[in-house]
Amino acid sequence: MSRFENLIAAIDGSGPTEQMVHTLLSLPAFAQCHVTLLHAVPSQTSAEEMRAAWQKGQELLAQTLQTFPPRPGLKISTQLVEGDPKVVVLQVAESLPNPLIVMGSRGRNRIMAILQNSVSQYVFQLASCPMLLVKDDAYVKYPSHVMVALNNSPAAQAAFATALDLISGIQGAQIFLASVQLDADNPGRDEALDRAIDILKNRQIGHQVLTAVGDPGTEIVRLAAESNADLLVMGSPDRRPTIARSIPDLDRLLGRSISDYVRVHIGCPVLMVRSVQDSD
CATH class of the missing domain: 3.40.50.620 (HUPs)
Structure with missing residues (x-):
């Protein structure tokens, strides 16, 4: 069984994360993996705000999905989930076999990550599966x-x-x-x-x-x-x-x-x- 069976991409609109997913899919090791484009919508204070946030999430996932042209063997799906992003990512990872999480990271230091409730820091400490972090200013290259x-x-x-x-x-x-x-x-x-x-x-x-x-x-x-x-x-x-x-x-x-x-x-x-x- 492939080590890279499920690739979970936490989509938040950051370019490097999407670039990293495209790069991974060009590798032979990821030829048979299933890609889940995941976006979490935090709970809002009003129904109107929730509808707006939900629609924004739908549009983001649709735009991201369009960047993946159809090709033989590519299995890709989207998930839009209401909840705390850091909790949602972990829950989805725990529900899939052999997952790899791909997330963006702003590279905050440790105390700032705590005070600003960093999603990547939280997931990084709690995830039991591999996690690929891509900083916002990282230059994504083919990993040869x-x-x-x-x-x-x-x-x-x-x-x-x-x-x-x-x-x-x-x-x-x-x-x-x-x-x-x-x-x-x-x-x-x-x-x-x-x-x-x-x-x-x-x-x-x-x-x-x-x-x-x-x-x-x-x-x-x-x-x-x-x-x-x-x-x-x-x-x-x-x-x-x-x-x-x-x-x-x-x-x-x-x-x-x-x-x-x-x-x-x-x-x-x-x-x-x-x-x-x-x-x-």
Whole structure:
């Protein structure tokens, strides 16, 4: 079964999100996926305002749908749902097998994301499926050069496996393996990096190894920029337990989260991947 069986695009009128969906559909890995164009209409204070918001949502989905010309095998549908956008996206994702969420992100820092009720930040912390974030100022490119942030964690291993599936069938695709060491004096042997290199060699996939020493979040962002990566794939175990959905996770959001730092500062689209161990 395909890893990318259902693609859920949260449509809010932002161009980069739609561009990313079009780009993904041009990849062999997404040839058989079903696309759901999703727009949530928040509850309004009056019936008249609700009708206006509903009509605006219908028009937005219709305009977006028209940008996808008919083609053999393309399965695409629209969903217009009343409710809190961040809750709606999660509910739809949980109802579909093997989903991938694609959302826009304004790249707010952590405290601003809390105060301004960021939809992408909320979904990012609660989603158990992969989530592809596209910042408003991101330049969406065909992902023939994909960077993977690699370490020994289960989430990073899941990210590497996802990247392999993502570039499957792309001629000349390359994977950049980014390995960041915290301590220059005790580098040690990176077994995860060695395993990844062996797999890429066996599959005859082009690759480069990018190494750095320092803060992982800062170095991952720097390596992605310097390598001109089209897409970053990284594991993200930072997931809020379901029981705490209604509670602001201030300790985590105000603390040092590598994936949250990358989410805010990365220049290219970033695909955050969970592992089975990250499920609650």
